[in-house]
Amino acid sequence: xxxxxxxxFGYSKQKLLYANINLELSAGSVYGLLGKNGAGKxxxxxxxxxxxxxQQGKLSVFNADPTKRDPSxxxxxxxxxxxxxxxxxxxxxxxxxxxxxxxxxxxxxFLHYLKEFDIPMTNLNNMSFxxxxxxxxxxxxxxxxxxxxxDEPTNGLDIPSKRKLRKLIASVINEDTCMIISTHxxxxxxxxxxxxxxxxxxxxxxxxxxxxxTQKLVFKLLPNISTTEKYLYNESSLAxxxxxxxxxxxxxxxxxDLELFFNAGINNKDGIKQLFN
Amino acid sequence: MAMNNQFxxxxxxxxxxxxxxxxxxxxxxxFIAGFGIILLIYGLLIVAGLHNMFPSGDRKMLFTIGLxxxxxLFSASxxxxxxxxxxxxxxxxxxxxxxxxxxxxxxxxxxVYIIVFLxxxxxxxxxxxxxxxxxxxVPKWIIEQEKHYYKAVYLFNTDTVxxxxxxxxxxxxxSIAHLGSLSFINNAYVKTxxxxxxxxxxxxxxxxxxxxxxxxxxxxxxxxYFTETFRIGTIQQPTGSVTLPSFWHTTIAWFLPxxxxxxxxxxxxxxxxxxxx
Numbered sequence: 001x002x003x004x005x006x007x008x009f010g011y012s013k014q015k016l017l018y019a020n021i022n023l024e025l026s027a028g029s030v031y032g033l034l035g036k037n038g039a040g041k042x043x044x045x046x047x048x049x050x051x052x053x054x055q056q057g058k059l060s061v062f063n064a065d066p067t068k069r070d071p072s073x074x075x076x077x078x079x080x081x082x083x084x085x086x087x088x089x090x091x092x093x094x095x096x097x098x099x100x101x102x103x104x105x106x107x108x109x110f111l112h113y114l115k116e117f118d119i120p121m122t123n124l125n126n127m128s129f130x131x132x133x134x135x136x137x138x139x140x141x142x143x144x145x146x147x148x149x150x151d152e153p154t155n156g157l158d159i160p161s162k163r164k165l166r167k168l169i170a171s172v173i174n175e176d177t178c179m180i181i182s183t184h185x186x187x188x189x190x191x192x193x194x195x196x197x198x199x200x201x202x203x204x205x206x207x208x209x210x211x212x213x214t215q216k217l218v219f220k221l222l223p224n225i226s227t228t229e230k231y232l233y234n235e236s237s238l239a240x241x242x243x244x245x246x247x248x249x250x251x252x253x254x255x256x257d258l259e260l261f262f263n264a265g266i267n268n269k270d271g272i273k274q275l276f277n
Numbered sequence: 278m279a280m281n282n283q284f285x286x287x288x289x290x291x292x293x294x295x296x297x298x299x300x301x302x303x304x305x306x307x308f309i310a311g312f313g314i315i316l317l318i319y320g321l322l323i324v325a326g327l328h329n330m331f332p333s334g335d336r337k338m339l340f341t342i343g344l345x346x347x348x349x350l351f352s353a354s355x356x357x358x359x360x361x362x363x364x365x366x367x368x369x370x371x372x373x374x375x376x377x378x379x380x381x382x383x384x385x386x387x388x389v390y391i392i393v394f395l396x397x398x399x400x401x402x403x404x405x406x407x408x409x410x411x412x413x414x415v416p417k418w419i420i421e422q423e424k425h426y427y428k429a430v431y432l433f434n435t436d437t438v439x440x441x442x443x444x445x446x447x448x449x450x451x452s453i454a455h456l457g458s459l460s461f462i463n464n465a466y467v468k469t470x471x472x473x474x475x476x477x478x479x480x481x482x483x484x485x486x487x488x489x490x491x492x493x494x495x496x497x498x499x500x501x502y503f504t505e506t507f508r509i510g511t512i513q514q515p516t517g518s519v520t521l522p523s524f525w526h527t528t529i530a531w532f533l534p535x536x537x538x539x540x541x542x543x544x545x546x547x548x549x550x551x552x553x554x
Contacts, residue, residue: 071280074372085363087299097295
């Protein structure tokens, strides 16, 4: 679906943000793109959408070149940026003006999603940032695009809306759809994500599914740290010590702690890379 | 159902409708402001001219300034939404070809503006001339043969308005302003004007210098931009003279505007096509 072959990109030719990255994303999954602020998450999403062009290498989305921004590709890609901006028109006009550009757009779905999000049928100008963001999310989901890219979708959403967003994403994902969610608030969407891409300092540290992570790692809260055992990562908390370690035959499978995995990936890049690549 | 990547007039109409829907209020406000300014100035001319002849020079100046200043301001602000990253993303990723998106700018800046301006200006001019002719108070000492000077003539009924030249200049300056709007995100108008002035001054200067090296005659004699004849040999011992064919001037007169015009729109096309954020 999306293939990066030795792709390099930088905002200036002297300093590359990504150098020779290889990455493959397939349909039927919800990808969680994780990374610190400024790690290059949004840039990676922009590369996929054709908003920035690779300096080297080959990037294809649905076997097409995203930099050409051809309508046949663009109607299959819906990008919802972190910051949003809407025109001062009525919500229904807003939907109606976008509908003809997306052949698979379903207006009934759009209205249903708006209702789910409790969006008032009014002018977009009268809405809060969070409401406008939900309108964009509803529009993106109703477009039935095969690739939906969400950059920090939970920013600006209240707690009930985050829950509704999770429900919505779970309802629209199917075997032909790929959803990529960039977030640094991993707890918001950890139940949805089935594949993880972890980036840091222009490097893809991990691209794997959550099942592989729980097969290879254990996440535990221990009262004390053992001096004999080797941990990939540990951090102290009020309740004890949170640890990430390689799973052995004696260890039982544990629930994935995405935040802990993220911290492990950032602080022990080599250890995590060795296990997953 | 895949979308066609070829140019589509139906998509242009959809884009045009979307543009009017989203920016209609701004266009209306701009129209009201422009119309009000022209009406106000005409009103002042009427008040000042009820005991005098209705000044045609001031009206011509108002027409020219309104057309150029309004047209270039409108064109230079056409892509002012590039200041907003979310709006830029929406514009770039909307499933339509670059040509279709460019055509919207062309229709609005090169066709719609001029039609609206000409209709507004001529209707104000007609209205104000009618009022003047109705209420003008011709001084008693004016003899009968000179009273026709106190009859306002509609601006376009006079043969002194250089409509063709003004229109050619309008199309060139607005296409430059449109390109400036795509090239500069902030202060597009000011930057384009400064760059335009510097380019014209540099062109005149270097044209003069380059021709001076080739032709041993004073360049731009008697204020003429194009040299018509020039001497061969030294001033002391001329060996002959060359007179350029008469069609030389007419060729330059149409070639240069068309070349600049097409260059601006070609560059605008590639500016949109290559736009990254």
